[in-house]
Amino acid sequence: MVEILPSILSANFARLGEQIAALETAGCRMLHVDVMDGHFVPNLTIGPPVVESLRKATRAILDVHLMIEDPDKYAPVFIAAGADQVSVHQEACKHLDRTLRMIRSEGAKAGVVINPGTPVAMLDDVLDVADYVLVMSVNPGFGGQQFIPNALRKVRQLAARRKERGLQFPIEIDGGATKENLGKIIDAGVEWVVAGSSIFHTVNPPAAFEEMRRIAHDATAVRV
Numbered sequence: 001m002v003e004i005l006p007s008i009l010s011a012n013f014a015r016l017g018e019q020i021a022a023l024e025t026a027g028c029r030m031l032h033v034d035v036m037d038g039h040f041v042p043n044l045t046i047g048p049p050v051v052e053s054l055r056k057a058t059r060a061i062l063d064v065h066l067m068i069e070d071p072d073k074y075a076p077v078f079i080a081a082g083a084d085q086v087s088v089h090q091e092a093c094k095h096l097d098r099t100l101r102m103i104r105s106e107g108a109k110a111g112v113v114i115n116p117g118t119p120v121a122m123l124d125d126v127l128d129v130a131d132y133v134l135v136m137s138v139n140p141g142f143g144g145q146q147f148i149p150n151a152l153r154k155v156r157q158l159a160a161r162r163k164e165r166g167l168q169f170p171i172e173i174d175g176g177a178t179k180e181n182l183g184k185i186i187d188a189g190v191e192w193v194v195a196g197s198s199i200f201h202t203v204n205p206p207a208a209f210e211e212m213r214r215i216a217h218d219a220t221a222v223r224v
């Protein structure tokens with residue numbers, strides 16, 4: 001099942017509750033929440049209190065993407081705040097297998113993320129302890145960047161490994177997704193597409209969400 005995940009990084013934070021409610025009415029089931037610490041990436045965003053408020057405001061699945069240096073310390077805090085699933089960067093984890101198992105034991109789905117410069121092979125030994133895999137299609141830190149096409153090659157490699165090994169993890173892509181490149185993204189084997197500026201930097205975010213979902217569903221129908 002393909003899902004479009006609006007990334008709240010590009011939302012109007014002064015009207016966040018309202019914008020999320022409108023997306024939920026349009027059928028949004030998953031929200032992407034970017035956490036940045038100013039160290040792992042050159043930007044600062046939100047912390048656990050925002051996730052706690054979001055948890056009260058929506059029934060959507062909260063997909064928390066940790067772009068921080070000490071994910072072991074903070075993943076449990078975000079789970080306690082209401083994150084349903086938490087992804088950590090391979091590049092930020094000294095003991096990746098341990099961190100993924102810890103996230104599961106804290107009661108959330110565990111995702112693993114790779115940056116554009118990191119090969120898929122780095123994940124070979126954790127694919128069976130990850131509930132989903134996130135391929136960055138921009139260098140993390142900011143919304144509104146251009147899609148890096150090599151991400152699609154990595155998605156295909158992951159989809160092939162998933163099939164070979166009889167695994168089920170969804171593949172997520174994050175960064176630069178637009179109405180225009182969505183068909184190619186779905187074709188490559190992605191199930192979850194994060195979209196920030198192509199939803200929130202439009203005059204009508206719920207309509208942009210619905211249009212992206214329709215394009216994704218049409219592309220899935222031909223994928224098989």
Ligand code: DX5
Pocket residue numbers: 007008009010032034065138139140141142143144145174175176177194195196197198
């Ligand atoms: C980038 C973040 C993304 C960002 C995507 O570091 O991880 O989730 O919000 O935004 P767009 O869709 O505008 O590239």
Ligand code: ZN
Pocket residue numbers: 007032033034065174194
């Ligand atoms: Zn993200």
